Amino acid sequence: MGAFLDKPKTEKHTAHGAGNGLRYGLSSMQGWRVEMEDAHTAVVGLPHGLDDWSFFAVYDGHAGSRVANYCSQHLLEHIVTGSDGFRGDGGGEGEGEGGGGSEPPSVEGVKSGIRSGFLRIDERMRGCLADAASGPLDRSGSTAVAVLLSPEHLYFINCGDSRAVLCRAGAVGFSTLDHKPCDPRERERIQNAGGSVMIQRVNGSLAVSRALGDYDYKCVDGKGPTEQLVSPEPEVFEIPRAPEDEFVVLACDGIWDVMSNEELCQFVGSRLQVWDDLEKVCNAVVDTCLHKGSRDNMSVVLVCFPNSPKVSEEAVKKEEELDKYLESRVEEMMETSGEESPPDLAHVMRNLSTENIPDLPPGGGLASKRSVIEAAYRRLNPQREEDGESEESAEGSTTTHLLEALRQFRINHRGQYRQVLEETLSSIQPPCETESESPSSHDDAAGPPTSDPPQPPR
Known part of the structure; x- marks a missing residue:
């Protein structure tokens, strides 16, 4: 897990x-x-x-x-x-x-x-x-x-x-x-059984009660x-x-x-x-x-149930118009880049997220239309497909290692955060880093976290 x-x-x-x-x-x-x-x-x-x-x-x-x-x-x-x-x-x-x-x-x-x-x-x-x-x-x-x-x-x-x-x-x-262990009723049962609730987990480990x-x-x-x-x-x-x-x-x-x-x-x-x-x-x-x-x-x-929402011609039409609008915006971004290197997919998504786009699916927002945006981007810029995937993979890999380091701290190393994080970060240092870097830069990186990591595993 x-x-x-x-x-x-x-x-x-x-x-x-x-x-x-x-x-x-x-x-x-x-x-x-x-x-x-x-x-x-x-x-x-x-x-x-x-x-x-x-x-x-x-x-x-x-x-x-x-x-x-x-x-x-x-x-x-x-x-x-x-x-x-x-x-x-x-x-x-x-x-x-x-x-x-x-x-x-x-x-x-x-x-x-x-x-x-x-x-x-x-x-x-x-x-x-x-x-x-x-x-x-x-x-x-x-x-x-x-x-x-x-x-x-x-x-x-x-x-x-x-x-x-x-x-x-x-x-x-x-x-x-x-x-959850922090619920007063659940906490009482846990404590009556001789356990404790630490970092919102049963005995500091399990996130459900x-x-x-x-x-x-x-x-x-x-x-x-x-x-x-x-x-x-x-x-x-x-x-x-x-x-x-x-x-x-x-x-x-x-x-x-x-x-x-x-x-x-x-x-x-x-x-x-x-x-x-x-x-x-x-x-x-x-x-x-x-x-x-x-x-x-x-x-x-x-x-x-029988009374669930049914397909509406008006809703289908709005959805088609939204998809066409998003495709046109992607085309405009690619055209305005001119002869320069076209923007990557992440840049396109960031730009769209700052716009006031009408009729986005409620509750889903722009994230629910990523497949439409990505399809338009790949169609207009097929040569960047592999590059885009590798960039996202590299970013995900780095985030993955950081989250795993924090998870290890939360579960097993509550008093040794600096040591655990330093060891994990040192194992994923980019090749361009040199030995001449000041040790203080690693000390700063290993300072205490300002917030809990997102979605910690159980």
């Missing part, structure tokens, strides 16, 4: 489907991370007679992908079989809903089944993910955010710092709450599973469905690091007025977050 590539991997895994009056699409990208540790679940029509129910989830793994992948394959079954109340005790979900002709499950029965399912799978993984040869526990963990949809209710489920947002009547109608897996943080004697340093217990929120419901977005923190709830709802809503392809909408979310500066794995699941 925590290591970065010199260049992001932008290949995407996508899928889509429909059923029970819903449409869904999803997209995931490895991005700058060395490994892809996210996973997801999308099921329309559940087992055990719950044909008119659906389940969607995103799992954000850390320190490996085994827990996230296992949960994507088995969590739903543990939830559905988690308690007798979930399988039907009557009194809450509406006549004829689920259960294969038996009494429909009550709201409290469903919520109890969800909580039981999380605790059951966490205990199950403790044994089955151990290495059979050497016996140690798998050290990976995963957040989980999900929505379980019945014909009458939405059950939002969260364990960790991934997030779910409901867009209702064109605005944020609900969002889950992130589980609830997760599946992470068994190094779940071995305090005399404490139950929900009383450990890291708890596998989810928060479950039940919301009655309404005709005004438009869509639900589930995403890992690689998305939320660079977009707020309101921005993402606005951006998705605007894209649904331009494209009917939900995979394309999800791809746009992932690409935009990459261009906004996210350095994490990125996964997003979009679930649309």
Whole structure:
């Protein structure tokens, strides 16, 4: 966990489907991370007679992908079989809903089944993910955010710092709450288990206070599973469905690091007025977050209700006009450079960012149109393609090493910042630097940071 590539991997895994009056699409990208540790679940029509129910989830793994992948394959079954109340005790979900002709499950029965399912799978993984040869526990963990949809209710489920947002009547109608160690309730549990919260992390290391897996943080004697340093217990929120419901977005923190709830709802809503392809909408979310500066794995699941925004001729026309305008501005910049060396792509983006460009996608801004700008730039200046890529790669490489140095400090070297940063910087010095440089220049570079590094890895 925590290591970065010199260049992001932008290949995407996508899928889509429909059923029970819903449409869904999803997209995931490895991005700058060395490994892809996210996973997801999308099921329309559940087992055990719950044909008119659906389940969607995103799992954000850390320190490996085994827990996230296992949960994507088995969590739903543990939830559905988690308690007798979930399988039907009557009194809450509406006549004829689920259960294969038996009494429909009550709201409290469903919520109890969800909580039981999380605790059951966490205990199950403790044994089955151990290495059979050497016996140690798998050290990976995963957040989980999900929505379980019945014909009458939405059950939002969260364990960790991934997030779910409901867009209702064109605005944020609900969002889950992130589980962070600094939250007073989470901090109290951590301290009661003998731990501490340092640099906003459990024992100075883990940035989430609830997760599946992470068994190094779940071995305090005399404490139950929900009383450990890291708890596998989810928060479950039940919301009655309404005709005004438009869509639900589930995403890992690689998305939320660079977009707020309101921005993402606005951006998705605007894209649904331009494209009917939900995979394309999800791809746009992932690409935009990459261009906004996210350095994490990125996964997003979009679930649309019948009242979701529809493609509009006016919106499509405005989008086409915006693309043509951006292409013309790129052409003008290239022409004004004359016989001089044409500006690089980064320069073009910086210039455009200072302009008041009308009708940019709300929530996405100029970052969401980078692909259009880049395509125009490559078409007009194909000989600079390799140069531009190498410049961006070199810049990303330097940033990567610096972020990694800061990460090492935050986790392992809280009292030795100068030494750690000096060693890392000395390993990436440009060839043009000479031995005659004054040592004081390195001392200045190794001074204390003025702020936390962006998006520290868990």
